[in-house]
Amino acid sequence: MEYRNLKKQYEVLKQEIDEGISEVVSAANFISGSQVKELERQLAGYVGVKHCISCANGTDALSLALMAWGIGFGDGVFVPDFTYFSSGEVVSYAGAVPIFVDVDPCTYNMDPDRLENAIQRTLREGKYSPKAVVAVDLFGLPADYGKIRAICEEYQLLLLEDGAQGFGGSRQGKRACSFGDISITSFFPAKPLGCYGDGGAVFTDNDEWAGLVRSYAVHGKGSSKYDNVRIGINSRLDTIQAAVLQVKLKAFREYELEYVNRAAEWYGEALKDSGLVLPEIPEGYFSSWAQYTVQLPEEANRGEIQERLKAQGIPTMVYYQKPMHRQKAFAGTDSAKADCPEADRLCKAVLSLPLDPYKEKQEIMAVADAFKGALK
Numbered sequence: 001m002e003y004r005n006l007k008k009q010y011e012v013l014k015q016e017i018d019e020g021i022s023e024v025v026s027a028a029n030f031i032s033g034s035q036v037k038e039l040e041r042q043l044a045g046y047v048g049v050k051h052c053i054s055c056a057n058g059t060d061a062l063s064l065a066l067m068a069w070g071i072g073f074g075d076g077v078f079v080p081d082f083t084y085f086s087s088g089e090v091v092s093y094a095g096a097v098p099i100f101v102d103v104d105p106c107t108y109n110m111d112p113d114r115l116e117n118a119i120q121r122t123l124r125e126g127k128y129s130p131k132a133v134v135a136v137d138l139f140g141l142p143a144d145y146g147k148i149r150a151i152c153e154e155y156q157l158l159l160l161e162d163g164a165q166g167f168g169g170s171r172q173g174k175r176a177c178s179f180g181d182i183s184i185t186s187f188f189p190a191k192p193l194g195c196y197g198d199g200g201a202v203f204t205d206n207d208e209w210a211g212l213v214r215s216y217a218v219h220g221k222g223s224s225k226y227d228n229v230r231i232g233i234n235s236r237l238d239t240i241q242a243a244v245l246q247v248k249l250k251a252f253r254e255y256e257l258e259y260v261n262r263a264a265e266w267y268g269e270a271l272k273d274s275g276l277v278l279p280e281i282p283e284g285y286f287s288s289w290a291q292y293t294v295q296l297p298e299e300a301n302r303g304e305i306q307e308r309l310k311a312q313g314i315p316t317m318v319y320y321q322k323p324m325h326r327q328k329a330f331a332g333t334d335s336a337k338a339d340c341p342e343a344d345r346l347c348k349a350v351l352s353l354p355l356d357p358y359k360e361k362q363e364i365m366a367v368a369d370a371f372k373g374a375l376k
């Protein structure tokens with residue numbers, strides 16, 4: 001069994017994807033072809049924001065947002081402790097300091113109360129000036145934007161939504177990648193909406209920031225890329241990837257998002273009496289199920305369970321092995337001083353199961369049965 005069956009998806013969409021790629025190659029418009037602009041319009045429309053600026057990957061998208069806001073030396077940016085490395089890496093790369101915040105063990109997302117504590121502590125200590133919050137939509141579930149937005153307003157912080165895993169999710173009818181002052185997503189192949197390589201996008205309603213992101217993404221361009229008004233980077237989405245994404249976005253909207261939710265529900269039913277902590281979607285929220293992540297009982301041996309499942313041809317993954325504040329890259333810095341007991345515990349307890357929109361009910365049931373067996 002595939003952990004995420006991208007081969008099956010290609011079989012289904014092959015004709016359209018092949019045509020899309022072949023058009024780009026025939027026209028030889030590999031960089032900034034018309035498909036890129038079309039895709040940006042479609043993505044902005046789907047998410048419900050004014051501007052979408054595509055770029056080379058999700059990490060660059062985060063960096064571009066921080067560049068547009070001028071975040072750098074002396075600034076503090078609040079980041080959940082349980083996430084993919086990029087969410088905090090970009091803050092250090094910008095010269096600022098990531099301040100890691102513990103997460104809610106039910107949703108895996110940033111705990112708003114812990115966020116407020118961290119902001120107050122940072123203000124008291126006076127070493128870094130609080131500038132922004134990176135809220136991550138982990139495993140497909142939007143963060144608690146009701147509370148997080150209110151906290152950002154109270155302390156005048158900018159809100160950056162890391163929707164790399166969140167694309168397609170929603171909260172009270174509003175779609176992911178529209179919650180931040182700037183939001184981003186990633187089109188890494190295994191994300192909810194993935195391309196055939198690296199890709200990413202920035203979303204915002206703010207005209208000025210959109211202009212700055214467009215400029216920073218193309219060598220700080222002014223009127224053209226040969227007129228350089230600021231120091232930027234080179235971060236564009238290839239036309240081939242845009243062509244692939246146009247086909248995949250259509251399938252995503254028409255049925256993939258619905259099917260992956262159905263598959264997650266099958267897991268929920270099949271595993272409800274298994275003694276595992278199952279992912280919980282709070283009232284009013286909708287997940288795009290980037291991962292189906294359960295928590296094992298404390299006494300369970302995760303490595304052994306993974307081995308038993310692997311012997312039956314069932315791949316599993318551990319997202320994430322290590323909380324951010326324990327990554328070696330932050331050793332010796334103030335970022336390592338975070339106190340995040342929930343993230344520490346989750347890193348030992350979580351296990352993610354195979355999931356994608358193309359899984360049949362019997363496959364999900366087979367994984368659930370094997371899993372229950374492996375737990376004994």
Ligand SMILES: *Cc1c(COP(=O)(O)O)cnc(C)c1O
Nearest residue numbers: 057058059084086087164186188
């Ligand atoms: C994947 C991911 C990123 C980075 O995206 P890339 O396209 O791989 O650079 C950032 N944040 C989170 C939460 C991610 O899962």
